[in-house]
Amino acid sequence: MALTQYELSRSFWDFTFANPEKVKPTHIAIYFFAIEHCNRLGWKEKFGLPTSMALEAIGVKSYNSYKTHFDDLVSWGAIKVIEYSKNQYSSNIVALSNALSKNNKALDKATKKHSESTIQSTGESTGESTGSIDKPITNNIKPKGFIPTDKQKESFKKFQQWIIDEVPEIAKMKKPFTIKEYVTLTGEMPDAKSPTGFKPGIYKKDVIKYLQAIENNNTYLKKYRSPYLCVLAWHKNDNK
Numbered sequence: 544m545a546l547t548q549y550e551l552s553r554s555f556w557d558f559t560f561a562n563p564e565k566v567k568p569t570h571i572a573i574y575f576f577a578i579e580h581c582n583r584l585g586w587k588e589k590f591g592l593p594t595s596m597a598l599e600a601i602g603v604k605s606y607n608s609y610k611t612h613f614d615d616l617v618s619w620g621a622i623k624v625i626e627y628s629k630n631q632y633s634s635n636i637v638a639l640s641n642a643l644s645k646n647n648k649a650l651d652k653a654t655k656k657h658s659e660s661t662i663q664s665t666g667e668s669t670g671e672s673t674g675s676i677d678k679p680i681t682n683n684i685k686p687k688g689f690i691p692t693d694k695q696k697e698s699f700k701k702f703q704q705w706i707i708d709e710v711p712e713i714a715k716m717k718k719p720f721t722i723k724e725y726v727t728l729t730g731e732m733p734d735a736k737s738p739t740g741f742k743p744g745i746y747k748k749d750v751i752k753y754l755q756a757i758e759n760n761n762t763y764l765k766k767y768r769s770p771y772l773c774v775l776a777w778h779k780n781d782n783k
Contacts, residue, residue, distance in 0.1 A: 551578055554641035555621060565619075569612040572601035574621055581639055585699050585722040587690065589625050591634035591707070599717065620668045689732070691722050706770075710758040717768040724771040745778055753777040 559566045595779040616622045634687045730744020752762045765774045
């Protein structure tokens with residue numbers, strides 16, 4: 544995905560600052576849940592946004608209220624709908640966009656003015672220098688942590704589709720699989736402390752077996768919000 548989470552967030556707040564009369568807390572909740580969901584799906588260019596999951600995540604009980612605010616985001620250009628859901632229990636296929644606002648000067652000026660005012664006020668109250676404490680932005684910082692390969696991303700997409708097709712109850716769980724969790728299960732997560740250089744994984748056939756079993760186990764479905772933790776718990780019990 545070409546857009547970054549920072550770019551999407553910045554574009555949205557630019558729009559919010561320029562249009563305070565339009566944006567409500569529910570708009571913000573829906574949009575940032577969509578960003579979070581897209582992130583957990585490995586930044587797919589287009590992805591399913593389950594309505595029932597979104598309602599639960601943002602704490603909105605009214606489907607009509609959710610749809611009204613969702614449609615606003617679409618009309619503003621924050622969310623692009625590829626395919627609308629048939630009802631509130633299915634998913635809209637969407638893509639994220641930073642087309643909300645291309646002009647961020649108003650917010651930049653307001654932020655700078657507030658920063659200068661704060662620094663001056665602090666300096667006057669403490670008797671210290673009011674010189675700027677802003678630091679230059681470093682653009683060449685290397686990302687830290689896990690970075691999936693293209694092969695892992697493609698494999699994860701197939702895994703996600705299998706979940707939707709074969710174990711739909713798992714797909715409805717509040718915290719869906721992240722690509723990092725998937726790679727950990729496959730035994731491809733680097734670990735310097737391990738003799739093999741990787742964290743121990745779980746055989747693919749066992750993961751499938753566990754998910755199919757959990758699909759029909761209401762106790763696990765109610766107890767856990769994360770299918771990843773479900774699989775780990777089932778695997779632990781299975782070994783016992």
